[in-house]
Each structure stands twice: as C-alpha cells, then as structure tokens.
Amino acid sequence: MTIRETFERLRSRDEAGLACYLMGGYPTLDASMRNIRAAVEGGADLIEVGIPFSDPIADGPTIQAASHEALVAGASLRRILEGLAAQRFDVPIVIMTYLNPLLALGRDRIGADFALSGVSGLIVPDLPMEESDEWTPLLSDAGISLIQLAAPTSTDDRLREIGKRSEGFVYAVSLTGTTGARRELSSELPAFLKRAKQLTAKPIAVGFGISTPEQIRSLREHADAVVVGSRLVDAIRQNEDLCGLVKTLKAATRSA
Amino acid sequence: MLATEPDKRGYFGAFGGRFVPETLMHALDELESAYREIRSDAAFAKRLSELQRDYVGRPTPIYQAARLTERLGGATLWLKREDLAHTGAHKINNALGQVLLAKQMGKQRIIAETGAGQHGVATATACALVGLKCQVYMGSEDCRRQRMNVLRMGLLGAEVIPVESGSKTLKDAINEAIRDWVTNVRTTHYVIGSVVGPHPYPLIVRDFQSVIGRETREQITARIGRLPDVVVACVGGGSNAIGIFHAFLNDAVKLIGVEAAGDGVDTPRHAATLAGGRVGVLHGAKSYVLQDADGQVTETHSVSAGLDYPGVGPEHSYLRDAGRVEYVSVTDREALAALKLMCEYEGIIPALEPSHAFAHVCKIAPQLGRDKVIVLNLCGRGDKDLEIVQGLV
Numbered sequence: 001m002t003i004r005e006t007f008e009r010l011r012s013r014d015e016a017g018l019a020c021y022l023m024g025g026y027p028t029l030d031a032s033m034r035n036i037r038a039a040v041e042g043g044a045d046l047i048e049v050g051i052p053f054s055d056p057i058a059d060g061p062t063i064q065a066a067s068h069e070a071l072v073a074g075a076s077l078r079r080i081l082e083g084l085a086a087q088r089f090d091v092p093i094v095i096m097t098y099l100n101p102l103l104a105l106g107r108d109r110i111g112a113d114f115a116l117s118g119v120s121g122l123i124v125p126d127l128p129m130e131e132s133d134e135w136t137p138l139l140s141d142a143g144i145s146l147i148q149l150a151a152p153t154s155t156d157d158r159l160r161e162i163g164k165r166s167e168g169f170v171y172a173v174s175l176t177g178t179t180g181a182r183r184e185l186s187s188e189l190p191a192f193l194k195r196a197k198q199l200t201a202k203p204i205a206v207g208f209g210i211s212t213p214e215q216i217r218s219l220r221e222h223a224d225a226v227v228v229g230s231r232l233v234d235a236i237r238q239n240e241d242l243c244g245l246v247k248t249l250k251a252a253t254r255s256a
Numbered sequence: 257m258l259a260t261e262p263d264k265r266g267y268f269g270a271f272g273g274r275f276v277p278e279t280l281m282h283a284l285d286e287l288e289s290a291y292r293e294i295r296s297d298a299a300f301a302k303r304l305s306e307l308q309r310d311y312v313g314r315p316t317p318i319y320q321a322a323r324l325t326e327r328l329g330g331a332t333l334w335l336k337r338e339d340l341a342h343t344g345a346h347k348i349n350n351a352l353g354q355v356l357l358a359k360q361m362g363k364q365r366i367i368a369e370t371g372a373g374q375h376g377v378a379t380a381t382a383c384a385l386v387g388l389k390c391q392v393y394m395g396s397e398d399c400r401r402q403r404m405n406v407l408r409m410g411l412l413g414a415e416v417i418p419v420e421s422g423s424k425t426l427k428d429a430i431n432e433a434i435r436d437w438v439t440n441v442r443t444t445h446y447v448i449g450s451v452v453g454p455h456p457y458p459l460i461v462r463d464f465q466s467v468i469g470r471e472t473r474e475q476i477t478a479r480i481g482r483l484p485d486v487v488v489a490c491v492g493g494g495s496n497a498i499g500i501f502h503a504f505l506n507d508a509v510k511l512i513g514v515e516a517a518g519d520g521v522d523t524p525r526h527a528a529t530l531a532g533g534r535v536g537v538l539h540g541a542k543s544y545v546l547q548d549a550d551g552q553v554t555e556t557h558s559v560s561a562g563l564d565y566p567g568v569g570p571e572h573s574y575l576r577d578a579g580r581v582e583y584v585s586v587t588d589r590e591a592l593a594a595l596k597l598m599c600e601y602e603g604i605i606p607a608l609e610p611s612h613a614f615a616h617v618c619k620i621a622p623q624l625g626r627d628k629v630i631v632l633n634l635c636g637r638g639d640k641d642l643e644i645v646q647g648l649v
Contacts, residue, residue: 054552055427055538057434058277064421076550099275099537104551126275126537130265151279153441158282176279177439 003092003120003145003168006045007203007224016216016253017045017225019205020246021096023066023233024049025075029083032070035242039232040089042246046205047089048123048227051077051097058098058125060180062230066237077101084117094121094147094168107135111142121145121168129158129165140167147171152192156199163200169224172196172206180230181211185218193222213252220253258505258580262571266455267542269577271570274454276434276540283441288456290361295463300360304353311385312342312352314467318475318631323601328621331628334484336472336500338635339606343378345636346468346496351378351447352385353464358445359386365440366390368447369433371398371426371492372562372609373405374636375449380414382447390414393433397424398561404640423555426492426565430539450493451569454540458569465499472631473503480629486510486620489633490613491583492527492563494572496635501581510582512620513572514613516558517585525557528585529568530576543570559588559644560608562636590615595638596649607636608644 001009010017020039024032036047052070056063077097084093095114102110102124114122122144127135129148139146145168150159153176163170172193175186186192189206196204206219207227216226228249235245259268266272274284294300308314317340321333338346351368358366366388370376376392383390392409396418399406409416422428430452437446451458451465476484487504489497491513501511518526526532529544536545538553546554546566558564575581586594591608594615598606606614610633617632624630638645 054422054554055431057431057539058438060435068421071552076552078550100545100547100553101551103536104534104547104549125277126540128274128276128278128281130281131273131275149278151277151281153279153282155282158278162278173277173279176441178435 001090001092003046006092007169010045010224014255016220016223017205018043018250018253019046019048019207019225019227020044020232021048021050021227021229023063023070024051024080025070025073026052026066026233027069027236028073029075029079033083033087035236036089038243039246040091042243043250044091044246045225046092046094048094048096049080049084051080051095051101053098053101056098058178060178060230062233063179066233077105081113081117084119088118092120093118094123095119096123099124099127107138111138111144114144115142119144121147123147123149123171125149129162149173150196152176152186152188156195159196159199163202166202169203169205170196170200172204172223174206174208174210177208179208181234182209185209185215190222213248216249216252220255226253258578259574260505262455262459268571268574271541271543271573272455272458273542274540275537275542276454277438279438280441284454284456291357291456291460294357294360300356304356307352308467312348313340315471315475316340318472318479321602324598327601328618330622330626331485331624331630333617333621334476334629334631335634336468336631338468338496338633339604339637343374343381344639345374345378345607346465346499347375347378347449348381349467349499350449350461350464350495351375351382354445354447354460355379355382355386355388359388361445363443363445364389365444366447367393367433367436367444368449369393369426369429370449371429371564372560373398373402373409373640374562376414376416377405377408377412379447380409380412383414384412392416393419393429393436395419395424395426395429398426401644402561402640403643425561427553434539450495451498451571452493452539452541452567458541458571461495462498462502462571465495466502468496468499468633469501469503472500476631483507483509484629484631486512486628486630488512488514488613488617488630490514490563490609490635491568491572492516492565492609493567494569496633498569498571500633505580511580512616513581513583514616515583515585516560516563516612517587518557520587521585527556527558527564527566529566530572530583531585538567541570543573544568559591560612562609563612584616586612586615592645592649594618595645605638606634607638608641610635
C-alpha cells in the first residue's frame, strides 16, 4: 500500500494513523525485522525504520543508545536495506536517516536500492527544504516520497513552503527538542498543529515525545497520524510484548 | 577568482550550507540578519574594538624569534602572539564578538562547546563581562585532560556539562550543544567556537577571527617593509588558521594549514581531516569528514584536544580544493618535540595546538633561504597542557 492510499483509507475509516519508529539493526538486524513484523501485526499503519548514525543530533538518550548499539552490532544503511529487501510488509516503509549515511551510499544508488527494498518514503532530519532540491528529482523518479519536517519554530512562510514541497505527508515535530518520551505534550502543540493544517493541504503526522494512549487520544483530532518511537525502542530493550503495546496504541487512534 | 564570501545559501564553492533540523532554520535566518546588521553598524564595531584594545589586549604583538631562527638555520621566524591575548588564546576574539551579538539580539542564555577548553573559557569570560548565563558542553575525556580549564570556567561562573557519549571529545560536545540549542532555541544563543557548523557560523567566526590576519599584515609590513613569504597555522576546525590566512588570500604569500596526524595518518589514530577525509555532512555543514565506508563518522585521536575533531571548516575544504592553501599534518611526537624546542629557545610555552604548526615550521624553515620570512600563528599558550606534556616530553 502506498503512503497516499494509507492516508485515504484512514480518512475513510475516520481514524488517525499510527506510525511506528523502530531502529534498524537494533538489537540485531534479524530482531529488528521481526520487530517490524510485530508492529505491523499490532496494527501499525506505517513503519519508520531508523538508520543508526554516529552523531544523531536530533535524538534523545533512548534512540542515541539504540543507534550506538546497532552500530556496534554491525548495522549500516546498506545492510538494513538488504534486510528489508528480503521481506514484504503490508504497510508503507519509510526510512529515517541522517544525511551522511545517504551520501556514503551514493546519490546514484539510492533510488534503485530503496525501490528494491520496498521503501516508499524518506525522512532526513538534517536535510531542510533549502538543501533538498538535488535529492527530490532522483527520489521521485524512483517513486520515493521525500517527507519534510515542520517545527513549532517554523514561520508561516516556511510551513506553507514545507507543505508544498513535502511528499506523502508532513512530519510535524511536536516540540522544540530531541526525540524521546515526555510525560506531557507541549502546551503549544494544538495551536501549532492548527497552524500547520491551515497552511498545508498534505496529511500531517505528529511525532517526538509521544508515548501513551492518552497522548494519542488528545492528538487524534489535530493530526492525521501520530508517530511513536522512543517508547517502542524502550519496550524492545525491556523485552515487552511489542505487538501488544502497538495494539494498545493503535486502539487510541480510533474514536470511541 | 577565489571566493572570499559565501554565496546566498552559505556555500564556499561546494562546501558549507545549512544541514540542521527544521527547528533551527528560523533561528539561523534571524542570526544571519542580526549579524548582517551589526557587520555594518559603526557603534557595534566601536564597542568591539574598544574591548579588543582595553580588555583583550589587542593588537597582540608580533615577535621575531631570533634564537629559533638561528637554531633552524634558514628563514626568519616571526610569531603572532595570540597566546598573549586575554584568556591565553585566539578564542576570545570570536567569543567576545558572538556574546556581544547575542546580547544585542536579546538572548538570555549562552551555550558553547569546547575541546581543549580555551573556547569554553573565552565564552565564560565574555559572558561574565556582559552578564549572561553560560553553560559549556565538554567531552568527559577532555574534562580529564584539560582539567585546569574546567576549573577556570567554574571560577568564571559558567557551568561545565561533561558529555559521556561517543569518544567523549569535541565532536560529542558539539552534538550535545546542538541538542540543547534545538530545545532552547528561542532564548539561547549557541556560540560555536570554530569556523564549522551551519551558515552563517563559519562566516561569523571567520570575521571575528580575521582581526589576527589584519594586524599581522600591518605589523609585519611595518617591521620588514614587505609581506611574509609563508604563513603557517594549525587546523582543527580551523578558526585561528582562517583568522590569519584571510588577510593574505589575494597575495603572493604561501599559506600552510597543519592538521593533527596523531600516531600517523597511515594509522587509524589521527585527526587529519583534509588528509584522510571524504566529503560529507557533519554538524550542519558539507565539508571533508573523517568517516568509514558507511558514512559513520570515525573517532579521532590527537594529543591536542583542540585539534581532535573529525571535521573541518567548509572554507578550508574550499581553499584546499581551490589549491590556495596547502594542508599538511604533524604527529603527536613531532608536536611534542617542537613544543619543547620553543620553550628552551624562546622562553615561550606554546599550547599543543600551535606546536603542531611550529613542528611543520621546523621542517620547512631550514630549506628556505635566510632572506625568507615565515609567520607562525602562535594561537595559544601551553599552561593548560602541562599535565599532558609532563609525562611525554
């Protein structure tokens, strides 16, 4: 299923999407592939596969630690793509990576390698729209959506432009800060999401800091999808039942 | 034609740009426009130059190192004495400029990263001067090996936050400072200490450091009636080097940047980015980066904490590829021997960082004629390094 079809289906069912972020190669490559399957079985509507990086400046302690351990276990963008190529999932797979591993893979290989691995989208937290022009054409030639991020500090002009350029959906960062579960969502979040909705026609997925069914319920009206990441990475670390956890989170995306 | 200004998008040739999370993009726009404003503001320039004179002690002297010249037996060596600037290194030039800029922008809090601790000390000093709260990120390995500077920052009222991730050195301190900035961007200015980071930082830091080259040019011309033949400086991120090179870019002066070769550039333990790196993106800019085949940034080693960094300023990458500046490297062992030589022949204890540049001078000076003139940017004094040096020389 494509990203667009996923959001259309969600809209027709009047429910918000649940995007699950999992670190590729954590704790091992095989385990990360099993965990993706478990999240899909639990009802994830979209999977974000994180690529470990030595210098994850947008990530908090949970994902930093998983990234580090994945690297120690031998993970790389290339190996994770190979792992994905051997699988088929019923939901869109989106790669979330810092720019340098992409540069190392080589611009000429990205389209083909991603397509072969069944990847439909790409999120690059350190590639703002001003720097993305040289990537958009070669990705769209391969049918891969380059998803732009929006932040509470983005001006209206930037939000409008981000909305125009982003493909598939807009990833709204819920707060000024790094990834990682927070007890409370930012109080300015509803106003930010409202502003984002007014300025872009694309679906909006909100992420960073979201970990509980209550938080998801409070966001259901304001966004088309929510992203949960660090909470799931933590669950994997603690050997929790990932499929069960995703089921609970997914239930919160449906209206009562 | 050599570009001396970045283009609209912050590129020097193919290098630079802004590769940061969207959260920071508006802040960088604001910083750029605030900087453009003060860059042509006479009142700001007056305030800065008065403080440079009365507080920092500028102009720093240029000194003819007669005994070393005689010992090396070739070109005449002059030292640009940035080690005599307040706080003991060139870092104060940039820290003071940026802290004044932040104050003017109405920021309430300053953060900085530091490697050897000199930039942290300089930023803490500038914050004490203008009355701003200051927190400094420093790798725990660097806290250990540059303990004196941790004590100095504390005394100056700054809080030092040890960073435990990665190799626990400068690169990791920058990561943590960026994470702080992403979180507190509305109230906080991040004083980057070198000519690295997203645009406009490489431009701002270079401009505030280029006072070194302007003074050098004037001073050496007054003393010898012409420009020098060679200017040599060490390069980690590259701020002191850009600072002294900039005034000479369009002259027939040979410019040499000296990187840290650690145990040797043919070993995995070095920090010579331009010698062993590939083009990549680290800390918000496109430049040469020491990295593995998968694009993971590699851990570096140098006896000098200030050069122990896997990246390099984008303008240096540009000047290297344009062929304008020659970049070489010097090992730990060579730098330590050079440090000892300068102590014994001139009564000056240089920091480990410029000891790298001086080690290269020791190689080239004997090969140049006695009519040739070399200027070495002596960018900092070595008091901070005594504990490291003690067991090694």
